[in-house]
Amino acid sequence: MNAVRAYLTLRYLCEREDANGVTINCGRFMEERPVVPCLAFDRLIDEGIICACEGDITAMLSSLMLHAVSGQPVLMGNFGYKPGLFEAEEGEVTIGHGILPLSMASTKYTIRDYHGRGFGVTGYADIKAGHPMTLLNVDSTLSKILAVEGWVKRIEDGIHCRVIIHMNVDGDVERLPNLIVGSQHISMTYRHWLNALRETGKLLNLEVMHL
Numbered sequence: 414m415n416a417v418r419a420y421l422t423l424r425y426l427c428e429r430e431d432a433n434g435v436t437i438n439c440g441r442f443m444e445e446r447p448v449v450p451c452l453a454f455d456r457l458i459d460e461g462i463i464c465a466c467e468g469d470i471t472a473m474l475s476s477l478m479l480h481a482v483s484g485q486p487v488l489m490g491n492f493g494y495k496p497g498l499f500e501a502e503e504g505e506v507t508i509g510h511g512i513l514p515l516s517m518a519s520t521k522y523t524i525r526d527y528h529g530r531g532f533g534v535t536g537y538a539d540i541k542a543g544h545p546m547t548l549l550n551v552d553s554t555l556s557k558i559l560a561v562e563g564w565v566k567r568i569e570d571g572i573h574c575r576v577i578i579h580m581n582v583d584g585d586v587e588r589l590p591n592l593i594v595g596s597q598h599i600s601m602t603y604r605h606w607l608n609a610l611r612e613t614g615k616l617l618n619l620e621v622m623h624l
Contacts, residue, residue: 420453438468449533451511472598492599509574552594584624
């Protein structure tokens with residue numbers, strides 16, 4: 414019921430403010446009440462509202478940019494770009510978080526608690542391997558973006574970051590630590606959109622980094 418209330422409240426807020434994006438400082442919010450927006454975000458994304466975790470404005474902007482060029486739902490999460498970081502293994506990258514719009518999944522949700530802490534609601538679902546995907550990370554100065562193309566390798570149900578997506582990338586993954594331009598979060602959508610993002614960079618005067 415708390416997850417439903419969070420969803421209805423956020424949807425009403427976006428309608429009232431004519432907003433197409435929302436982010437919440439989840440950690441600070443949970444200090445007041447053990448309610449999390451994860452499942453609400455999942456549904457709002459599928460309704461066309463861009464959502465980002467932890468008050469991360471640049472993650473919301475990168476998701477908005479990916480949504481604009483692709484017309485598709487977009488998820489975001491912590492970016493693992495070297496072995497041991499957010500469950501990444503050798504030669505791959507990961508996204509780990511509690512957000513996965515149902516339209517991007519191949520199964521229905523399995524309901525989980527938040528970070529294994531006994532409260533809150535997150536949803537885990539599978540993703541089919543082999544999906545082409547594009548990742549996007551936006552610099553806080555709004556002058557650079559990092560775009561990475563690749564393919565979904567597999568997905569696992571983690572404890573802390575419930576949805577952990579493992580991906581192979583098109584290019585040298587070892588270059589990524591020198592190319593990250595924004596926060597620890599990165600956004601993802603299906604299919605390859607690097608060429609469209611290059612054109613976006615020209616329109617918005619953004620330097621486009623890529624592998």
